[in-house]
Amino acid sequence: xxxxxxxxxxxxxxxxxxxxxxxxxxxxxxxxxxxxxxxxxxxxxxxxxxxxxxxxxxxxxxxxxxxxxxxxxxxxxxxxxxxxxxxxxxxxxxxxxxxxxxxxxxxxxxxxxxxxxxxxxxxxxxxxxxxxxxxxxxxxxxxxxxxxxxxxxxxxxxxxxxxxxxxxxxxxxxxxxxxxxxxxxxxxxxxxxx
Amino acid sequence: xxxxxxxxxxxxxxxxxxxxxxxxxxxxxxxxxxxxxxxxxxxxxxxxxxxxxxxxxxxxxxxxxxxxxxxxxxxxxxxxxxxxxxxxxxxxxxxxxxxxxxxxxxxxxxxxxxxxxxxxxxxxxxxxxxxxxxxxxxxxxxxxxxxxxxxxxxxxxxxxxxxxxxxxxxxxxxxxxxxxxxxxxxxxxxxxxxxxxxxxxxxxxxxxxxxxxxxxxxxxxxxxxxxxxxxxxxxxxxxxxxxxxxxxxxxxxxxxxxxxxxxxxxxxxxxxxxxxxxxxxxxxxxxxxxxxxxxxxxxxxxxxxxxxxxxxxxxxxxxxxxxxxxxxxxxxxxxxxxxxxxxxxxxxxxxxxxxxxxxxxxxxxxxxxxxxxxxxxxxxxxxxxxxxxxxxxxxxxxxxxxxxxxxxxxxxxxxxxxxxxxxxxxxxxxxxxxxxxxxxxxxxxxxxxxxxxxxxxxxxx
Numbered sequence: 343x344x345x346x347x348x349x350x351x352x353x354x355x356x357x358x359x360x361x362x363x364x365x366x367x368x369x370x371x372x373x374x375x376x377x378x379x380x381x382x383x384x385x386x387x388x389x390x391x392x393x394x395x396x397x398x399x400x401x402x403x404x405x406x407x408x409x410x411x412x413x414x415x416x417x418x419x420x421x422x423x424x425x426x427x428x429x430x431x432x433x434x435x436x437x438x439x440x441x442x443x444x445x446x447x448x449x450x451x452x453x454x455x456x457x458x459x460x461x462x463x464x465x466x467x468x469x470x471x472x473x474x475x476x477x478x479x480x481x482x483x484x485x486x487x488x489x490x491x492x493x494x495x496x497x498x499x500x501x502x503x504x505x506x507x508x509x510x511x512x513x514x515x516x517x518x519x520x521x522x523x524x525x526x527x528x529x530x531x532x533x534x535x536x
Numbered sequence: 537x538x539x540x541x542x543x544x545x546x547x548x549x550x551x552x553x554x555x556x557x558x559x560x561x562x563x564x565x566x567x568x569x570x571x572x573x574x575x576x577x578x579x580x581x582x583x584x585x586x587x588x589x590x591x592x593x594x595x596x597x598x599x600x601x602x603x604x605x606x607x608x609x610x611x612x613x614x615x616x617x618x619x620x621x622x623x624x625x626x627x628x629x630x631x632x633x634x635x636x637x638x639x640x641x642x643x644x645x646x647x648x649x650x651x652x653x654x655x656x657x658x659x660x661x662x663x664x665x666x667x668x669x670x671x672x673x674x675x676x677x678x679x680x681x682x683x684x685x686x687x688x689x690x691x692x693x694x695x696x697x698x699x700x701x702x703x704x705x706x707x708x709x710x711x712x713x714x715x716x717x718x719x720x721x722x723x724x725x726x727x728x729x730x731x732x733x734x735x736x737x738x739x740x741x742x743x744x745x746x747x748x749x750x751x752x753x754x755x756x757x758x759x760x761x762x763x764x765x766x767x768x769x770x771x772x773x774x775x776x777x778x779x780x781x782x783x784x785x786x787x788x789x790x791x792x793x794x795x796x797x798x799x800x801x802x803x804x805x806x807x808x809x810x811x812x813x814x815x816x817x818x819x820x821x822x823x824x825x826x827x828x829x830x831x832x833x834x835x836x837x838x839x840x841x842x843x844x845x846x847x848x849x850x851x852x853x854x855x856x857x858x859x860x861x862x863x864x865x866x867x868x869x870x871x872x873x874x875x876x877x878x879x880x881x882x883x884x885x886x887x888x889x890x891x892x893x894x895x896x897x898x899x900x901x902x903x904x905x906x907x908x909x910x911x912x913x914x915x916x917x918x919x920x921x922x923x924x925x926x927x928x929x930x931x932x933x934x935x936x937x938x939x940x941x942x943x944x945x946x947x948x949x950x951x952x953x954x955x956x957x958x959x960x961x962x963x964x965x966x967x968x969x970x971x972x973x974x975x976x977x978x979x980x981x982x983x984x985x986x987x988x989x990x991x992x993x994x995x996x997x
Contacts, residue, residue, distance in 0.1 A: 361768045368776055368811055375804050383800075464797040471797045 358512035366520045369483070373524050376479070377531060380472045387468060392536045394469040402453045403533040406446050407525065410484075413442040414522040417491070417515045424503040424511055432511075433498035436491055439518070443488045450481055473532055480521070480528055487521045490514045537899050539610035541617035546900045547627050548603025549893045553981070555596035555634070556886075560974050562589040567967040571960055580642065587667050588641055593881060594665065595634045600889030601710075601746055602630075602683055605703060607896045608753045609687055613694025618686050626679050626686075633675040637668055659720055663731055666717045673717055680711040698767040699756075702774055703749035709742030725793035732788045739885070740784060740809060740851075744777040747888045748816060751843060754895045755820060758837050759827035769819045776812035784809050787859045791868060799861040806859045810852030813884075820844035833898060833905035835914040839891035842922060846883025854879055854929065866944050871936035871959070879929040882921075890980075897984070907988025914983040920976025927969035935962035 356363070384391045420435035462470045494514045497503060503511040537543065562585050568575050569582045576585075610617050617623060640649045646667075653669035655661045660670055668676070684707060691700050716733040752766050786802025820841050831837065854876040858867040867873070894914065898906045905911065943955040950958070 359768070361772050364772050364815070365775065368779075368808075371811070372779070372805075372808055375807060379800060379804055465795045471800060475797070475801065 357508075358514075358516040359509055362513045362516050366516060369520060370524070373479075373527075376476055377527065380476065380531065383468050383472065390467060391469045394467060394473075395533065395536055398473065398533050399453055399456065400533050402449050403529050406449050407529050409442045409445045409449065410522045410525050413439040413446070414519055416442065417518050420494075420498065421508070421511055421515050424498065424508060425505055427504055429498055429501040429503070432503060433495055436495040436498055440488060440491050440495060443484060443491060446484055447481075447488070450477070450484075476528055476532055480524055483521045483524070487518045490517055537902075539616050541620040541623075542607050542610050542896075543900060544617065544620045544623040544627070545603040545607035545896060547624070548599050548606060549897060549900075551627070551631055552596045552599035552603060552889060553893070555592050555599065557977060557981070558638075559589055559592035559596060560970075560977055562592065564967070564970050564974060567963070567970045570963040571967065584641055584646070587646075588638055590665055591641070591667065592638065597885050597889060599630070600885075600892070601707070601750075602626075604750050604889065604892040604896070605683075605687055605707060607892070607900075608703070608750070609690050609700055610694075612697045612700040612753070613691050615690060615694035618689035618693070622682055622686050626682050629675065630679045633672055633679075637672045640669065641667075658718065660718055663717075663720070663727070665735055666731070668717075676714065677711070680714065684708060684711055697763070698770055699749050699752050702745050702752075702770055705774075706742045706745030706747075706749060709745065710738060713737045713742065728792045729789070729794065732785055736785045736788055737782070739880070740781040740806075741778065743885060744781065744812065745774050747843075747847070747884055748773050748777070750888050750892050751816065751820065751840060754836060754840050754891055755823045757895060758831040758833060758840065759823045760829040760831075761823045761826050765826075766819075766823065769815070769823075773812050773815045773819065776808075776815060780805050780808040780811060787861075787864070790861050790864055803859065803861045807856060809859070810848065810856050813848040813852040817844035817848045831905070833895060833911070835906070835911045835918070836891060836895035838915055838918055839887060839894045842918060843883065843887040843891050846879065846887055846922060846925070848883070850876065850879030850881070850883035850929070854933075866940050867936065870939050870943075871932045871962075872940065873936075875929045875932035875936055878932065879925055882925045887922075906983070907986065909988040910983050910986040913979060913986055917976050917980035917983060920979060921973050922976075924969050924973035924976055928966050928973065931962045931966040931969060935959045935966070938962070 416435045416439035420432045420439065423429075423431035423435055457470075457474070462474070464471050464474055491514065494503075494511055497510060565576060565580065566582065566585045566589055569585065606617060606623055640653075644652070646661075649669055650656075650661050653671045655670055658670055660673055661667055666673075687707065688704060691704055713734050716730045719730050721727050721730070748770055752770050755761065756763060756766055782805075783801055784806035786798040787806040789798035789802055821844065824837060824841060858864050858872050858876065898904065906914070939955055939959055942950045942958055943952060
């Protein structure tokens with residue numbers, strides 16, 4: 343890949359804006375505290391957690407994992423395309439990421455619909471509280487991530503990102519990868535590990 | 537000063553400082569009533585003094601915020617204020633309404649005040665911090681709307697900066713959440729639930745935006761650091777403040793009858809509330825270290841740095857101390873809360889207003905900075921008040937730990953009043969720290985009247 347911008351001559355360059363990395367660290371800390379609270383609550387209530395976890399739709403969770411990973415891959419390709427001065431492809435890859443991201447939203451919504459049909463609520467049990475809170479908190483991040491992806495898609499179509507001027511694209515990409523990363527911990531933790 | 541209309545900030549700042557003095561005098565009365573129970577009884581009972589102490593605090597901070605907005609908005613938007621006359625009219629309305637309310641608290645029994653002011657038409661009185669009579673509350677809304685109209689119109693016709701937009705967002709939020717003070721459901725759980733929408737979403741939500749904007753403005757002026765850098769920090773700080781602060785409201789919903797999940801939500805999100813305050817501290821020190829100029833107003837720089845540190849300690853650390861539900865189960869409503877309340881309000885909001893006054897007042901009086909002598913005195917006041925507040929906080933924390941132990945943890949728990957008797961030593965020490973604070977405040981007042989060689993006439997600002 344061609345070196346992008348003069349900054350690279352002076353050693354490794356931070357991809358994206360410094361501010362987004364502060365923000366990502368704060369987000370990871372927030373999810374981290376939430377995960378720790380989950381572990382703490384689960385340790386006191388292993389049977390309940392195991393039983394209710396088994397009732398979750400693991401296939402939907404797995405499908406969503408695939409969708410998010412695919413979206414992240416598309417975002418990586420979009421960044422690479424922009425670095426190769428191919429704005430058109432960059433926009434197309436971002437379009438793909440947006441579609442797969444929306445796929446996640448649809449799967450999640452059907453999962454929520456099924457849960458509400460079974461009278462699962464924030465107050466129905468501690469496990470359900472964590473399941474709904476954690477996944478919904480993450481869900482809101484996916485929504486925000488999609489808004490950012492759409493803004494970037496728009497920017498890419500106008501040819502805004504090019505070598506040496508990648509800050510906006512990389513910043514948004516870093517945020518999206520964070521959303522993906524959190525799900526990669528959330529999914530096994532809440533749906534699988536027992 | 538760059539814009540003539542900035543001058544309307546001056547009466548707001550003077551009123552703020554005047555009411556601040558009143559607040560501290562009532563603080564001293566209250567502190568003494570803790571140890572000498574019948575002091576000034578029946579003329580000024582404890583509940584009335586407390587109401588005056590807390591209401592004066594809120595009102596003078598509002599004066600400070602409004603003054604700060606009138607000062608910084610013209611400079612940020614690079615245009616004169618939409619209507620300086622409206623700003624001045626609102627000043628007098630707010631001052632007179634505020635003074636009448638305090639006089640009402642002091643002269644007539646609270647229930648008489650309630651029946652005199654139409655509380656039977658719409659009952660809004662009797663709730664902590666929102667004790668104001670209906671008429672005063674309506675007055676506050678009118679003043680706030682006129683103020684917001686004035687500021688918003690100014691921003692609309694001028695340059696739009698991140699600082700002015702964040703400030704505007706905070707001020708609009710302040711006005712909108714105040715409307716919940718008119719909603720007073722019969723159900724006590726609902727009552728408390730929405731009461732916090734005013735109290736918590738003010739101080740741990742929208743006020744943080746106002747504070748960050750004010751701090752950022754002063755830091756740009758005294759350090760000369762690029763606006764771009766400061767704006768980026770501002771974005772990060774306000775996002776963190778809102779993400780943690782809004783759901784963090786849950787730390788008030790642990791024991792009021794709301795569903796149990798609030799214990800988790802409140803604990804988790806409010807545990808993260810120190811982060812934006814920590815970011816503000818790092819921000820202030822970082823900007824001062826990267827300064828591109830030596831501003832002659834050293835006192836303002838000291839106040840700005842002090843705000844960062846004390847807000848983090850008072851709001852962040854002392855808030856975290858008792859924010860987790862399992863801890864709060866024991867500490868709820870004890871002197872630990874009072875310790876946190878004192879240092880958080882002083883560190884975050886009192887100090888940010890004093891920072892802005894420290895920077896703006898000399899300029900409003902026609903000089904870039906006060907004389908060396910006046911600044912030295914102001915810095916003495918800074919240290920006296922700040923150290924006194926640290927002591928007040930530590931003594932109240934000690935009292936709180938002892939209180940929680942004797943009353944709630946011990947195998948043979950004592951009654952509330954019997955416990956209070958055991959805390960007298962700490963209450964006395966707190967009162968003496970309060971006297972030290974008052975001395976600091978007097979030194980602060982004196983610093984405005986010290987003459988001496990003024991630093992360079994403010995060349996257009």
